[in-house]
Amino acid sequence: MADPYSTLGISKSATEAEIKSAYRKLAKELHPDRNKDNPKASEKFSDVTKAYDLLSDKAKRAQFDRGEIDADGNPAMPFGFGGGGGGFRGDPRGQPQGGFGGFGGDGADFGDIFEGLFGGRGGGGPFGFGGHSAPPAKGANVGYRLSVSFIDAATLAMQRITLSDGKTIDLKLPAGVETGTQMRLAGKGQPGPGGNGDGIVTIAVKDHPFFERDGDNIRLDLPVTLNEAVRGAKIKVPTVDGPVMLSIPAGSTSGKVMRLKGKGFSRKGGGRGDQLVRLMVDLPANDADLAKALEGWTDSRAVRADLGV
CATH class of the missing domain: 2.60.260.20 (Urease metallochaperone UreE, N-terminal domain)
Structure with a gap:
């Protein structure tokens, strides 16, 4: 995998919030559900997820920045060994799988190599070290x-x-x-x-056909009829918890926002956000009765005065 900072398009000084924001943006663009005809998008999605997995882990990020592990989470080559094709043979998650290239032969045990270099478990080796073998590795994630x-x-x-x-x-x-x-x-x-x-x-x-997330809140554009808006009404409104009744005040206009408390997303700190309902007055097209009812009536207010027209 390429450098995780480059994969997410961020600098090495990026904050945790910037890392999360970059990942969310790329994950949304590249998610396989949105790119069913583009197999390369699925590969890129996997790459950005691996990059985020490394950089969102403070310990792993620090190890990578110090050069102790590579972009795949594999331990960096110690002591400058590994020329000519050497290195760990790891799985994609960075778990060593036995071999250590450059020593000739497969199946060499990493702990045994260090025991040979540093004199074994607790023993004084040729270099005067009393080192211990590395702990056995866990399986891959x-x-x-x-x-x-x-x-x-x-x-x-x-x-x-x-x-x-x-x-x-x-x-x-x-x-x-x-x-x-x-x-x-x-x-x-x-x-x-x-x-x-x-x-x-x-x-x-997944996205929803008519609900839209806004942080911990949920937004909904709610169609209402002209008579409901003019006279006021109690109407049924959908929420993620099921329909509820909402009282529309008489004289409501399009764009008026009403709040249903506690009908949003659960917050990390406890409680829930709200559902914000924006009323949208829906007029019938070419309704002769409505046109007749408004004959002789004109709204003379300067409703666009605030817009300078």
């Missing part, structure tokens, strides 16, 4: 993509996911969930000598 409906994300509905071993588990979505949110499933990755790796679930929240 396994990545999953979970597509969640808008309403399920807003209400934190339980989600079922099938793991690589065929087993299914139910996941509780975290408050504040959004596209790009990652959940770690401890021990649900590949097996390894040091234990299983983890499962990393990346969430993608």
Whole structure:
């Protein structure tokens, strides 16, 4: 993988917020659901997710910046060895898989090599070191993509996911969930000598036909008839929790925003956002009765005076 900073299009001094913002933008553009006819987009989506996985982890980012690991999370080549095709043979998640290139022969154990260099476990080696072998590596992490409906994300509905071993588990979505949110499933990755790796679930929240997210709030444009707007009315309004009744004040105009408290997304700090309902007066086309009713009546207000016309 290329340099993770370049992959996300950010500088090495980028803040956590800038890293998250860059990832969200790219993940939305490249998500496979939106690029079904473009296989390269799926590859790029995988790359930006791996870059975000590294840079969003403070410890991994610091290791990368110090040159201790590469962009794939593999340990950097120690002591300058590895010329002529040497290096770790790792899986895409950066877990060593045995061999250490440049030493001749497959299946060399990394711990054994260090034991030879530093005199074994607790022994005084030829260099005077009393080093210990590296701890056994955990298995590779396994990545999953979970597509969640808008309403399920807003209400934190339980989600079922099938793991690589065929087993299914139910996941509780975290408050504040959004596209790009990652959940770690401890021990649900590949097996390894040091234990299983983890499962990393990346969430993608689907768009909704008429709800729109605005931070923790949800916006809805609500059509109302002329008589409902003029006389006022109680009307049924959809929310992510189901329909509720809303009282429209008499004399309401298009663009008036009404608030349904607690009908938005769950907040990370607790509670929920609101649903903001914008009234849109919907007039019938070519209605003879309406035209007749307005005969002789004119609204003489200067409604565009604030616009300078």
